[in-house]
Amino acid sequence: MTITTVAHLNLRGTARAALEFYASVFGGDLVAVTYADAGNVARPDEADQLMWGQVTSDAGFEVMAYDVPAERAWDPGVNAYFISVRGRSADEITAYWERLSAGATVLAPLAPAGWAPLYGMLRDQFGVTWVLDVAAEYAPA
Template sequence: MTINTTPHLNFRGDARAALELYQTVFGGELAAVTYADAHAVTEPAEAGQVMWGQVASAGGFRVMAYDVPSHTAYEPGVIPLFVSVRSTDAAEITGYWERLVDGSTVVVPLGEAAWAPLYGMVKDRFGITWVLDVEVPWDAS
């Protein structure tokens, strides 16, 4: 059996724009189903918002997103979430960082850390905090 864990991000009207950004950063295919597509419109002004969306790349990156409808409580930041992107390839992480950092707030600049040759944290314009690092075997000594 194989299992994959995929972060599912919640937005209020920005899911498509967020998925488009993540596609430009990580590549892959973007799929989005609107509330109208699914015949699940509860508020006409939200018909074009994303009920189910995802970006998935051949390299293994995957993220899902949807727009929380107005009739549902939504408090971004109340329960914080970090999305961790790890690779053993420094060039790959650097490329993702360079594309993701545009228009974002750098929390920790990409650089060497005690546990990784490259580590950085950035909060994108949608309020999602991304942690990017180069994965190396942990040496507890």
């Protein structure tokens, strides 16, 4: 049996914009189903918001997101989660960093770190915190 674990972002009114942005950063295909598409409209002003969406790329990137309806409680929290993107190439991670950092707050600049050849952390324009790094072999002490 095989499973896949995918980050699922719970946003409020910005899920489509977030997924479009992530598709522009990582490439891949965007699938978006609105509440209207699913026949599940509780509030007319939310009909075009996403009940479910996903970006999947050939490189292995995958993320899902939806717009939490106004009738449900939603609190983005503080450091509730990070999304980690780990690659084998500094060039690949740097390219993702440069695109993902548009409109972002840099929490740790992309630079060599004691545990990775390249590491950085940012909070994007949608409030999602991303950690990007180049994978390094673990060498126990």
